[in-house]
Amino acid sequence: MHTKRTAQSNEQVMAAFAARLKMLCDSKFPDEKQGQLGKRFGVSQAVISDYFNGKKMPASAKMVAMAEVLGCYTEFLFSGYGPVWRTNPVSIDLSHLSDRARQAVLSVIQSLEETERPTPRQ
Numbered sequence: 001m002h003t004k005r006t007a008q009s010n011e012q013v014m015a016a017f018a019a020r021l022k023m024l025c026d027s028k029f030p031d032e033k034q035g036q037l038g039k040r041f042g043v044s045q046a047v048i049s050d051y052f053n054g055k056k057m058p059a060s061a062k063m064v065a066m067a068e069v070l071g072c073y074t075e076f077l078f079s080g081y082g083p084v085w086r087t088n089p090v091s092i093d094l095s096h097l098s099d100r101a102r103q104a105v106l107s108v109i110q111s112l113e114e115t116e117r118p119t120p121r122q
Contacts, residue, residue, distance in 0.1 A: 011054070018054040023069045040095050041066050042102065065094065065102050068109070107115055 024038055032040075038048040042065065043058075050056040058066060067074040071091065075082045094102045 014054040014057055015055050016080060017078070018052055019040055020077060021051055021066075024077065024084075028070050040069050040093070042095055042097075042099065061099070061103055065105055068092070068106060069094070 001122065025032070029037060029040070034048045034052065035045040038045045041048065041062070043062070047056065051058065057063075063078055064074050067077045069091075070077065071086055072084050073082055073086060076084050092105075094105060098103075
């Protein structure tokens with residue numbers, strides 16, 4: 001019985017992720033088909049279809065890259081919690097880069113964001 005609960009929970013998590021992904025894609029790229037979105041995210045049309053239909057979820061690194069393309073917070077894309085859109089979105093098309101190169105670019109961006117954050121007063 002416990003296993004069945006976990007399976008339902010996973011299905012619910014994937015369905016909720018699919019709904020958020022569709023909403024974000026419709027907002028950011030309203031006229032694009034799944035194949036075009038797949039290219040933006042660096043995945044095939046079949047994989048994006050699985051994401052949209054709640055059959056799969058991307059790995060963590062892919063989710064970070066997708067959130068960057070969408071201009072949303074990774075936390076929102078993953079969980080549905082927190083703010084949706086980044087306040088000063090910058091759109092950079094990384095779809096032509098390899099996964100390794102995309103991760104390198106995202107790491108540099110994240111490092112820059114961390115250095116720009118104000119430090120709390122003590």
